[in-house]
Amino acid sequence: MAEHDIPRATAKRLPIYYRYLKLLLDAGTTRVSSNELSDAVKFDAATIRRDFSYFGALGKRGYGYDVKALMTFFGEILNQDTLASVALVGVGNLGQALLNFNFHQSSNARISAAFDINEDIVNTIQAGVPVYSLDDLEKQISDQRIDVAILTVPAPVAQDLANRLAKAGVHGILNFTPLRLDVPSDVRVQNVDLTNELQTLLYFINNFGGAEA
Numbered sequence: 015m016a017e018h019d020i021p022r023a024t025a026k027r028l029p030i031y032y033r034y035l036k037l038l039l040d041a042g043t044t045r046v047s048s049n050e051l052s053d054a055v056k057f058d059a060a061t062i063r064r065d066f067s068y069f070g071a072l073g074k075r076g077y078g079y080d081v082k083a084l085m086t087f088f089g090e091i092l093n094q095d096t097l098a099s100v101a102l103v104g105v106g107n108l109g110q111a112l113l114n115f116n117f118h119q120s121s122n123a124r125i126s127a128a129f130d131i132n133e134d135i136v137n138t139i140q141a142g143v144p145v146y147s148l149d150d151l152e153k154q155i156s157d158q159r160i161d162v163a164i165l166t167v168p169a170p171v172a173q174d175l176a177n178r179l180a181k182a183g184v185h186g187i188l189n190f191t192p193l194r195l196d197v198p199s200d201v202r203v204q205n206v207d208l209t210n211e212l213q214t215l216l217y218f219i220n221n222f223g224g225a226e227a
């Protein structure tokens with residue numbers, strides 16, 4: 015958890031800054047201006063300067079920002095050095111796709127355990143990740159110190175599983191199901207809804223043309 019008191023919108027942009035800075039650093043670039051960053055990540059330069067100012071960072075007029083210093087700084091805030099183990103519950107169409115996607119390449123998280131009730135895939139390894147029986151949920155979450163779970167099960171069983179996950183000690187749920195989950199106050203839920211995203215996109219295209227929202 016970041017100890018800096020920053021707006022949520024800024025916090026959401028941090029991983030995007032971080033990924034781009036990593037690209038720059040890998041390409042041997044040592045400094046970057048807010049305008050160059052703006053071109054690459056598509057937030058306006060004023061937003062970027064304001065975001066960075068929350069951290070007391072770090073730009074110099076006529077020089078821009080030091081890429082390595084920014085990376086180190088954001089890396090610490092984002093905890094890039096600690097690899098977070100994530101559970102995936104529900105290894106169906108969507109779950110499989112997420113297993114195949116290598117989160118670890120671009121973030122500090124990796125799916126380390128998957129769970130399902132389908133006997134055909136329980137006790138197999140899918141995309142390098144062991145699939146456990148749902149009966150092992152609590153034990154694996156505790157043994158592997160899993161703090162975050164991705165929920166890709168049918169909606170009717172989602173609340174039950176959210177209850178179990180919360181009870182087992184999970185503090186974050188990335189919820190792909192259409193159900194809005196009730197969770198204890200120490201659990202954070204992030205809902206992902208591709209239909210919503212698509213509708214929003216269509217709305218903006220239809221009402222404002224191609225310009226970005």
Ligand SMILES: NC(=O)c1ccc[n+]([C@@H]2O[C@H](COP(=O)([O-])OP(=O)(O)OC[C@H]3O[C@@H](n4cnc5c(N)ncnc54)[C@H](O)[C@@H]3O)[C@@H](O)[C@H]2O)c1
Nearest residue numbers: 104105106107108130131166167168169190191206207208
């Ligand atoms: N957010 C989005 O944009 C989006 C997009 C597609 C699907 N979805 C949602 O994601 C969920 C999964 O969709 P899908 O197409 O992968 O479905 P699917 O039927 O292919 O997969 C569901 C998986 O969950 C497993 N399962 C069922 N009950 C379980 C339980 N109690 N515990 C553990 N595993 C259980 C099934 O065996 C199956 O492997 C659905 O709720 C769907 O509505 C969301």
